[in-house]
Amino acid sequence: MNVWTMISGLIALYILVFLAAVAGSVLFGCAVYNDAKSKWNDNATMWGVLVGILGLIPGIIYLCVRNEPLKRIYVCHNCGWGNPLSARQCGHCGAGLYYPTEETLQRQKKAKTLLIWGIVMWVVMILAFISIFIVMFTMIPAIAEGNITY
Secondary structure, three states: OEHHHHHHHHHHHHHHHHHHHHHHHHHHHHHHHHHHHHOOOOOHHHHHHHHHHHOHHHHHHHHHHOOOOOOOEEEOOOOOOEEEOOOOEOOOOOOEOOOOOHHHHHHHHHHHHHHHHHHHHHHHHHHHHHHHHHHHHHHHHHHHHOOOEO
16 A cells, blocks of 8 residues: 555544634534524524634524523514514514514524534544544554555
8 A cells, every 4th residue: 555645544534624614613603603693682693603714612602692582672674673582572663573584484494404504514523634634543553564555
């Protein structure tokens, strides 16, 4: 077996792990952004970027604060006024408030789909990482025995 063949295979696996990690992070960031938008969170972009760049810790923090009842408001589709959860009519124009809207349902569905794809990408990354270690540990005895040529 040629050393350069094995090294090029390891490099390809490293690239696969890197791409899967980046894709998983981007998908998790998009999932958090869509989830925050579906809950009318004013900081949806901030949460999406934080989770996409920094990963797990901002994601856990977002999960802890995403359902704060004091910060959740429903926007009137007639005038755009923000109303508390308990309101059944808009405090500004008097229009009836209907929950949830089609847009929020679509964003929740999109967030769930992106989350599933993010998990799939992280699983691919973990499997590729495990395969790198398997290849490396099978390569060490072959080098020690002299079965690998240059």
